[in-house]
Amino acid sequence: MKLNAPVLDIDELLRDMSITIIVCTGAGGVGKTTTAAALALRAAEQGRDVCVLTIDPAKRLAQAMGLSVLDNTPRKVDGVTGPGGKGSLYAMMLDMKRTFDEVVEGHADPERAQAILDNPFYQALSSSFAGTQEYMAMEKLGQLRAQANAEDGWDLIIVDTPPSRSALDFLDAPERLGSFLDGRFIRILTAPARGAGRGIGKLAAFSFGLFTNVLNKILGSQVLADVGSFVAAIDTTFGGFRERADATYTLLQDAGTSFVVIAAPERDALREAAFFVERLKSDAMPLAGLVLNRVQADNDPELSAEQATASAERLEKLGADERLTAALLRLHADRRRIYTRQLHLAERFTAAHPGVAATTVPALPEDVNDLAGLRAIGELLARKRELKSRSK
Amino acid sequence: MxxxxxxxxxxxxxxxxxxxxxxxxxxxxxxxxxxxxxxxxxxxxxxxxxxxxxxxxxxxxxxxxxxxxxxxxxxxxxxxxxxxxxxxxxxxxxxxxxxxxxxxxxxxxxxxxxxxxxxxxxxxxxxxxxxxxxxxxxxxxxxxxxxxxxxxxxxxxxxxxxxxxxxxxxxxxxxxxxxxxxxxxxxxxxxxxxxxxxxxxxxxxxxxxxxxxxxxxxxxxxxxxxxxxxxPPMLTSEQLHEARTGTLPSKDIEHALKEVGLADRSSALVTALMREANDHALRVDLEARESERIVELGLPTFFLPxxxxxxxxxxxxxxxxxxxxxxxx
Structure with missing residues (x-):
């Protein structure tokens, strides 16, 4: 697709040794995981030591990378190496609950850790909480990064982001969860010994009382009691959820981090991408560019849909012999219409966000489920030929 | 349906x-x-x-x-x-x-x-x-x-x-x-x-x-x-077979294109049309395979274009x- 945007040079990005973290983000269903895996494979085959953190890969993609066990540790992908034997690829799938458990176990003595792990509120929090997956993806990224800094570690970590409602959740959820758990609210509510709401003014105290009352009424008093004992248990053991979230957030603002925003040429996906790009800008987070996936194959010759349809009609009148060519022209017209609509959507994005580099990957007729397929996607991601800005 | x-x-x-x-x-x-x-x-x-x-x-x-x-x-x-x-x-x-x-x-x-x-x-x-x-x-x-x-x-x-x-x-x-x-x-x-x-x-x-x-x-x-x-397939099953195997009659197509005044770029166009047809055939095959898996589920199924x-x-x-x-x- 001939976009009016600077070229996103994928190989330059992957070669840049100062970049140590690449975050792949975008709306659900646009091919984030596949893109992350393809980038990781390409980087490894160009000689970098890469670890790719995937969140929820399709079964066959996971198998393609040899991820048959979900044990929350990076595993070496066999048969991947770069020039001169340099370069390697490790892959892992995030196990959100396991990651959370490890944080608890790593920060509390065994007895206290067990008390936390057994707490019903903790169990709900670690397995089904909105935002936990994002929080744990961040946490895991922090851990991998620490491992990478150690000797013989990876020099590039590529992260896929959870399939959230909104791509922004990846940035916001950890902070939300962190401030929620560290918040005054939860403390006051769950520390009746200190007197609910002492020192916060009569009116607020009244409202708190009302609130606790309502909450107990609809949830049952057990819930608040569980939350209370959970908060008491974590209070002294680890240095604040928010601090941990903040630390990883800072990592994302680092010059060694780069974001790749992924979209499909559809209204919703591009709107998500636009939100994300704007957010990165306002938070001073480094954006590499946009990957526009699944575009209608763009190397068709310049024969418009109208021209093709008109020619097909003429051929159909000429008789049965020309039916094949007429059908081919109609097929072309159909593809061209899709292409034009997609280009129009993409141009709305590039016009609103000039300067955002972009690359496109054509819609492939078949799914990717082995390393060869990922390699082919890597090739497509890195090609620059189609992307020259249109000269006026 | x-x-x-x-x-x-x-x-x-x-x-x-x-x-x-x-x-x-x-x-x-x-x-x-x-x-x-x-x-x-x-x-x-x-x-x-x-x-x-x-x-x-x-x-x-x-x-x-x-x-x-x-x-x-x-x-x-x-x-x-x-x-x-x-x-x-x-x-x-x-x-x-x-x-x-x-x-x-x-x-x-x-x-x-x-x-x-x-x-x-x-x-x-x-x-x-x-x-x-x-x-x-x-x-x-x-x-x-x-x-x-x-x-x-x-x-x-x-x-x-x-x-x-x-x-x-x-x-x-x-x-x-x-x-x-x-x-x-x-x-x-x-x-x-x-x-x-x-x-x-x-x-x-x-x-x-x-x-x-x-x-x-x-x-x-x-x-x-x-x-x-x-x-939906836009070619007959015979045409799809030829498209899949790259055996579409390129000479005939080129000739037909010339007849409707697309002579100046007919050879580039032939290559492109054949590639598009091949893409289409692969896509049709994939859809047929996946469609079969859906039908096997035995549930009421609607196809929307x-x-x-x-x-x-x-x-x-x-x-x-x-x-x-x-x-x-």
Whole structure:
């Protein structure tokens, strides 16, 4: 697709040794995981030591990378190496609950850790909480990064982001969860010994009382009691959820981090991408560019849909012999219409966000489920030929 | 399409993998069901304002309002649900706490409650959908003939709907428990149908297969499958075979192109057309393979075409008509 945007040079990005973290983000269903895996494979085959953190890969993609066990540790992908034997690829799938458990176990003595792990509120929090997956993806990224800094570690970590409602959740959820758990609210509510709401003014105290009352009424008093004992248990053991979230957030603002925003040429996906790009800008987070996936194959010759349809009609009148060519022209017209609509959507994005580099990957007729397929996607991601800005 | 209808179903839940067009199918369903003077309600739960964008209206508030007219004088109404408002709604109708509710909202307390009890959020959302459905039994003046819920994606749908098990770890007794039981009595009954939207591609089909297993395991009523954005073959099977094997008669094609005045670029065009045909053939093969896996599931299945102009209001009506023709009642 001939976009009016600077070229996103994928190989330059992957070669840049100062970049140590690449975050792949975008709306659900646009091919984030596949893109992350393809980038990781390409980087490894160009000689970098890469670890790719995937969140929820399709079964066959996971198998393609040899991820048959979900044990929350990076595993070496066999048969991947770069020039001169340099370069390697490790892959892992995030196990959100396991990651959370490890944080608890790593920060509390065994007895206290067990008390936390057994707490019903903790169990709900670690397995089904909105935002936990994002929080744990961040946490895991922090851990991998620490491992990478150690000797013989990876020099590039590529992260896929959870399939959230909104791509922004990846940035916001950890902070939300962190401030929620560290918040005054939860403390006051769950520390009746200190007197609910002492020192916060009569009116607020009244409202708190009302609130606790309502909450107990609809949830049952057990819930608040569980939350209370959970908060008491974590209070002294680890240095604040928010601090941990903040630390990883800072990592994302680092010059060694780069974001790749992924979209499909559809209204919703591009709107998500636009939100994300704007957010990165306002938070001073480094954006590499946009990957526009699944575009209608763009190397068709310049024969418009109208021209093709008109020619097909003429051929159909000429008789049965020309039916094949007429059908081919109609097929072309159909593809061209899709292409034009997609280009129009993409141009709305590039016009609103000039300067955002972009690359496109054509819609492939078949799914990717082995390393060869990922390699082919890597090739497509890195090609620059189609992307020259249109000269006026 | 087989002739299928769900006459006894009052709540249609639409789920599917991200990017398959759930909202589009839900909207087309609500239009199709509103045919001939009926009134349907289209609900969304994900705070995305997807309905407003699709129908080209300003963002929807937490309030039922009319957004479209269906052929034959029917009406489609819409409601954008959010957990905060649903909780206040709940407090109001069960405890007369609307005024206290607004104080709670100012404090951010509602946010807090739905955060510490994530199951609560889902119970409130599904609860609202069930409240609307139960209006039918009560013969309430504001009852709808059917409710269509644009639900969370396949990966989360069973958990979202199975509110009983969601709250069981949370509240063993008490009002929310009773509320969940009430919700379950609608959602797991034959008055509800959970439909899944898919594309004819490997991953979405796999998610559909897994989703159905999960729904069944949770005793949730599976409805039909909506295969979206299909590309019907544009070549005969013989032509497809030649396209696949690269044996299309290039000389004949070049000759034909010359006849209609495309001589100047005919050879480049021949190559391009043959490549496009090959692409198309592979795609047709893939769709046939995946289609077979869908058919094997033995569920009512609808095939909706890819509209090359994209989905606008006109496209929605077009899809709604196809659903009518396919037997959606």
């Amino acid at each position: 087989k002739d299928i209808s769900w006459p006894g179903v009052a709540l249609h839940v639409i789920s599917g993998k991200g990017g398959t067009g759930k909202t589009t199918v839900a909207a087309a369903m609500s239009l199709a069901l509103a045919h001939q003077g009926k009134r349907t309600l289209l609900m969304e739960v994900e705070d995305r304002q997807g309905i407003a964008q699709l129908f080209d209206t300003p963002p929807l508030p937490y309030e039922e309002r009319k957004i479209a007219v269906a052929p034959g004088g029917g009406e489609v109404w819409a409601l954008a649900l959010n957990a905060q408002e649903a909780l206040l709604d709940y407090l109001d109708s069960f405890y007369n706490l609307r005024r206290a509710g607004s104080a709670l909202r100012r404090m951010g307390a509602v946010d807090f409650a739905t955060t510490i009890a994530p199951g609560l959020r889902d119970v409130l959302l599904t609860g609202k959908a069930c409240e609307v459905v139960r209006r039918i039994d009560k013969r309430a003046p504001n009852a709808y003939s059917a409710v269509v819920l644009d639900a969370p994606p396949t990966g989360r749908i069973a958990r979202f709907l199975n509110v009983n098990s969601e709250v069981s770890g949370l509240a063993k007794v008490g009002p929310i428990r009773n509320h969940a039981d009430l919700v379950m009595s609608v959602i797991s009954s034959p008055r509800t149908a959970v439909h899944l939207v898919t594309l004819l591609e490997e991953m979405p089909v796999q998610e559909t297969v897994d989703g159905i297993t999960e729904l069944r395991a949770a005793n949730l009523p599976v409805g039909g499958i909506f295969v979206n954005m299909t590309r 890819l509209l090359s102009e994209g989905i606008d209001l006109g496209g929605l009506y077009q899809l709604a008509n196809l659903l009518r023709e396919g037997g959606v009642r």
